[in-house]
Amino acid sequence: MRAPTFDLTLLRTLVAIADTGSVTAAAKRLAYTQSTVSMQLQRLEAQLAVSLHERDGRRLRFTAEGERLLAHSRRLLALNDEAWSDMQARQITGDLTLGIPEDYASLLPSVFAYFHQLYPAVGLTVKCATSAHLVEQVKASELDLALVTRQRNSPGGDVIRREPLVWAVGVHQQPSLSDPIPLALYSPGADVFREVAEQALQAAGRDWRVAYTSQSMAGLAPIVTAGLAVVVVTRSMLTPTLRPLDESSGLPALPMIELALHRAPHRPSEPARRLGELIREQLAAPSEAL
Amino acid sequence: MRAPTFDLTLLRTLVAIADTGSVTAAAKRLAYTQSTVSMQLQRLEAQLAVSLHERDGRRLRFTAEGERLLAHSRRLLALNDEAWSDMQARQITGDLTLGIPEDYASLLPSVFAYFHQLYPAVGLTVKCATSAHLVEQVKASELDLALVTRQRNSPGGDVIRREPLVWAVGVHQQPSLSDPIPLALYSPGADVFREVAEQALQAAGRDWRVAYTSQSMAGLAPIVTAGLAVVVVTRSMLTPTLRPLDESSGLPALPMIELALHRAPHRPSEPARRLGELIREQLAAPSEAL
DNA sequence: ATCAAGATAACGATCTTTTATGATCAATAT
DNA sequence: ATATTGATCATAAAAGATCGTTATCTTGAT
Numbered sequence: 001m002r003a004p005t006f007d008l009t010l011l012r013t014l015v016a017i018a019d020t021g022s023v024t025a026a027a028k029r030l031a032y033t034q035s036t037v038s039m040q041l042q043r044l045e046a047q048l049a050v051s052l053h054e055r056d057g058r059r060l061r062f063t064a065e066g067e068r069l070l071a072h073s074r075r076l077l078a079l080n081d082e083a084w085s086d087m088q089a090r091q092i093t094g095d096l097t098l099g100i101p102e103d104y105a106s107l108l109p110s111v112f113a114y115f116h117q118l119y120p121a122v123g124l125t126v127k128c129a130t131s132a133h134l135v136e137q138v139k140a141s142e143l144d145l146a147l148v149t150r151q152r153n154s155p156g157g158d159v160i161r162r163e164p165l166v167w168a169v170g171v172h173q174q175p176s177l178s179d180p181i182p183l184a185l186y187s188p189g190a191d192v193f194r195e196v197a198e199q200a201l202q203a204a205g206r207d208w209r210v211a212y213t214s215q216s217m218a219g220l221a222p223i224v225t226a227g228l229a230v231v232v233v234t235r236s237m238l239t240p241t242l243r244p245l246d247e248s249s250g251l252p253a254l255p256m257i258e259l260a261l262h263r264a265p266h267r268p269s270e271p272a273r274r275l276g277e278l279i280r281e282q283l284a285a286p287s288e289a290l
Numbered sequence: 291m292r293a294p295t296f297d298l299t300l301l302r303t304l305v306a307i308a309d310t311g312s313v314t315a316a317a318k319r320l321a322y323t324q325s326t327v328s329m330q331l332q333r334l335e336a337q338l339a340v341s342l343h344e345r346d347g348r349r350l351r352f353t354a355e356g357e358r359l360l361a362h363s364r365r366l367l368a369l370n371d372e373a374w375s376d377m378q379a380r381q382i383t384g385d386l387t388l389g390i391p392e393d394y395a396s397l398l399p400s401v402f403a404y405f406h407q408l409y410p411a412v413g414l415t416v417k418c419a420t421s422a423h424l425v426e427q428v429k430a431s432e433l434d435l436a437l438v439t440r441q442r443n444s445p446g447g448d449v450i451r452r453e454p455l456v457w458a459v460g461v462h463q464q465p466s467l468s469d470p471i472p473l474a475l476y477s478p479g480a481d482v483f484r485e486v487a488e489q490a491l492q493a494a495g496r497d498w499r500v501a502y503t504s505q506s507m508a509g510l511a512p513i514v515t516a517g518l519a520v521v522v523v524t525r526s527m528l529t530p531t532l533r534p535l536d537e538s539s540g541l542p543a544l545p546m547i548e549l550a551l552h553r554a555p556h557r558p559s560e561p562a563r564r565l566g567e568l569i570r571e572q573l574a575a576p577s578e579a580l
Numbered sequence: 581a582t583c584a585a586g587a588t589a590a591c592g593a594t595c596t597t598t599t600a601t602g603a604t605c606a607a608t609a610t
Numbered sequence: 611a612t613a614t615t616g617a618t619c620a621t622a623a624a625a626g627a628t629c630g631t632t633a634t635c636t637t638g639a640t
Binding site: 312313314324325327328329332345348350 | 584585586587588
């Protein structure tokens with residue numbers, strides 16, 4: 001009992017007919033002639049020796065068999081499209097450099113893994129620097145893409161996600177929050193965090209002092225963990241060793257920051273385009289990090 | 291970015307090439323010409339703009355892309371075949387009568403459910419009678435199929451499954467197993483069970499008496515549950531209220547019985563063929579009933 | 581050198597799409 | 611109600627593309 005094979009083209013028009021509700025509309029959508037679609041439907045019915053549709057008046061209705069075939073068709077076409085785009089993706093080759101501030105690195109490993117699975121032939125390089133630095137490098141085409149916290153003075157780029165900033169301290173610490181507030185600052189977003197924090201404190205009439213500074217979060221970690229100062233991070237950067245402080249701490253609320261994706265000025269290479277798409281998709285939903 | 295559709299025919303030959311390891315062998319298997327298969331492979335490569343195979347010497351090897359497409363192909367074809375046979379199955383209509391001994395009914399509900407899912411347009415009637423009776427009815431074409439315990443005196447039919455017979459008593463009872471053994475008998479297999487039991491006892495030099503008889507297990511259940519007698523059932527017929535007795539009970543071992551499927555003498559209708567197949571498939575594996 | 585397998589070319593048949601036309605049905609006007 | 615209009619769908623005929631076959635050529639292994 002050898003099973004004949006479906007013509008996926010015909011199944012695609014079947015789905016189009018179902019989606020649009022009419023033969024002519026389906027024809028338009030598929031860039032076929034009306035008569036072609038009409039005959040394709042007939043062909044399908046002839047091959048299966050089943051009537052898939054019937055019309056009462058002008059309305060087209062699918063029979064039970066039609067509905068069933070429709071379901072099969074959707075599954076088959078989904079698998080087909082997936083297979084096809086996988087085969088295409090594997091053909092995409094090239095090299096690609098992405099810039100990110102060091103502390104966003106923790107956000108992206110799963111994206112990188114997925115990207116490599118989809119496009120195994122693409123060589124991906126990641127460079128870390130401050131946001132301001134990265135923006136300049138992208139403009140100079142030294143990077144294909146850069147994912148940065150949006151700079152006030154360097155607009156452009158697509159906003160991928162907005163994220164709340166939070167005050168945080170070591171998880172077991174109860175820092176003294178009397179003025180002046182001891183701040184631990186680092187410069188991931190080229191001091192965007194710092195700017196924002198100082199503005200918020202000033203607006204609230206609070207006093208502060210910069211207790212510690214470092215180029216990276218890693219350098220600051222011991223100080224913060226020890227409870228010697230509070231730090232400003234995005235919510236998705238919170239680690240198990242960091243405890244966020246809510247408004248009951250008395251510290252002023254902080255604004256949202258924007259993650260922006262910058263692209264090199266020239267037309268993006270195919271790999272760059274794909275990674276950009278992927279980052280947008282994957283990062284669009286606000287992460288529910290602890 | 292609209293994804294083109296695969297030609298499942300080409301994928302089928304790709305699989306055939308992979309299975310057979312050569313173009314000519316695949317051609318033979320698919321009833322194509324060698325050149326056709328050769329060109330189909332080329333067509334596939336042209337459509338994807340990928341080379342799927344390479345040969346070193348005479349040996350044909352798939353590239354990484356080829357292997358990948360092969361995997362996709364198998365999935366797609368499996369789905370295709372499933373969809374196709376489902377569409378065909380739904381077209382099968384008719385009526386169909388199956389005979390079974392009453393006590394096998396418990397074995398088949400899942401088969402009936404599955405059958406109805408596969409062939410919703412088939413009307414299935416089930417008739418219960420003793421095995422001997424059923425065999426005659428099938429021969430007289432009053433039934434399409436009969437699933438019976440094989441009769442010594444009426445051979446024929448396909449053996450679907452062998453199953454052990456066991457002695458059983460009420461689950462909480464400790465019956466007196468001194469001679470004469472009190473037997474509770476019913477006649478599901480037209481007394482095959484009785485015959486077998488008495489032969490086994492006689493061969494073991496034991497004495498017995500027929501304490502209770504009934505036409506059905508249901509009639510016997512209270513007596514057995516009460517511990518007034520032992521009964522002989524197949525292992526798959528054991529219910530939670532029945533406790534099997536092993537050899538430590540002192541009762542002689544019982545032979546296997548055979549479940550046989552009889553078909554009406556005329557050429558079976560399509561529904562009958564299908565149900566027969568399904569019963570064979572589903573009942574082939576010995577059930578691990580409690 | 582010979583044999584078997586794969587590739588290629590040319591031809592033919594089949595299948596598919598299109599253009600053109602006719603039929604059917606709903607809606608609006610008379 | 612009846613007729614007219616507009617639109618959708620079905621069908622016929624013809625052009626066109628595709629696919630499979632036969633026949634031939636190339637290539638690699640024994």
